[in-house]
Amino acid sequence: MSELSLDEALALDATGAIQPESKISLSPLRRDFLMLARTISEEGAVEALSLSEDILDRSRSVDERDPEVEARVRLDRALIGAIEEERVGHELRWATDRLATLRPGSPGHALALLNLASWHASIGETMMALAVHSEITTASNHPNDLVALSRLEVGRLHQKIGDVPSSLRHLWSSASRFSAEGMLGEEAIALLEWLDLALDSLSEDAERMGDIISNSMPRTNLEPSEAKVHPDDVLESGLRLAGIILDDPSGDKRPDVGLLVDAAHCISSDEIAQSLREKVDSMQDTQVIEWIQELELKGSETDQS
Template identity: 35%
Template sequence: MIDPRIVVEVVQKGDDYSSLLEDSHSALVTAEFALAAGLDNVISQLTSELGEAELEFLLFRKSQMNNDAALASEHLTNALNHSRNQSNRSHLLEARIRMEWGLLRYSQGEEVEAGVDLRWAVERLGALNEGHPWHGLALLNMATWHTNRGEYGMALAMYSEIRRESPHSVEIIAISRRRAAELFMQKNHNYTALRNLWVAHHGFRDCKMKEEAIESGLHWIDVGLEHVSDNAATMEQAITNASPRSIGEKFPNVAINRDDLRYMVDWLNEQECADETGLLDEAIQTLQS
């Protein structure tokens, strides 16, 4: 599916965007993006491209952003009913709505029931359209549900389904790797965390998500700075050669290559990012030693 940022740019220019909305529910995906960005003019342009269920879903999202839980629930119910209309039934949208029901139920304290809805949505969306933005979103939400229950292994299993070579978007892959890195650090698997932070950093850069790229890059430095070595494998080598460990096999020693550190420091300095902790200064001193 095309990046909604591209569609938004075309709409704002006043150019014909119809050929960009050929994928399933791409108009709704773009409208959601525009809603989050506060681009009312783009939303008004896309409204005519939305079906009844999609319009109700967009109203649900708007109500949710306005913290109107009752109205949000009403619009979500309407969206579900429209999505099940036999004349224009959308199994994909129905699964997305089921995911949102799960999130809504979780916010109301129905943790177990929410998990059932989220799991159903993951399986259904994966069967219908693996790699669709909604499938990736469902996997991220399912992983978060497991994380909140302290089930880190299950959460990591969800993130592992968003493989680098999978059809998921770069943004979804980057987010999954960033969140997985946090879990690996909690398990003291810092070498694996470093790989995931590196992938996340580059994914965010590719998506022009500058703040997220900066945060991932700084975190990568923070984890690896005490383990700089000229002889360490580069991150690209480590990522390429990564494989599941055998039973009883020890984790690799944490180490980052000096050239990788220099690369990351140079990029971060170019962004003129705030370094309140002095981490970049410390990294520069390490490179000069």
């Protein structure tokens, strides 16, 4: 029986789909690493500290030496507070470089890069974070869902430094990748962040987002350019978003639905407005309901003119 890769075993174990015979094909050390991942996820970092130390020692031992498990457990220990704060960056970089050698393009490698980029961003090293994110690509065979997550973070980083056009491009790319993976909740997050920026930059002269992404090239001029968004892209994103968040529009505070109302107003979209009207009876946010009623009144005035 061939042994599952560590990434395959972790993915199956996380969904409860791993079969007993598959676990048997794993080494005892790797089975315990699965237990560590579950402990971190379900019980928290404190409960995982002792187990992580034991697995680390065993991964370096003569009898159970496993460089990939060592890299993964050192990554986990850096994230759960098992080491001194001043060593976290070094450990994240070591684990990332090791996985780049052992399992380039694997989910584990992409996760290591994501965590390293997040660490750089957390200490204010935005450009270093962007450089690390640039290593996460489908060309390197990284999984599309993790590339999507990377692009979401890149969009946020570009917004932070005032580069709105780049932020819009990466957020759109992120939403499209999440959509391709059927990750609707994540797609909605990316679309909401994109729409929040886009409504301030509407222009009929703007290039469509799909063309911008298809024609994008490495930039030589680092000065931020003017952000322009075509209304048709707002319509497309609004309808995609409506199909996700209006599935359950309940809740006393729904700023996401409120942003959809803004989109309908800004581009005078009857299609988005109609999708909102169809769900208004299921809504509880009184402010949003009032805004939708105002849309109806404006629509009626237009019909009569």
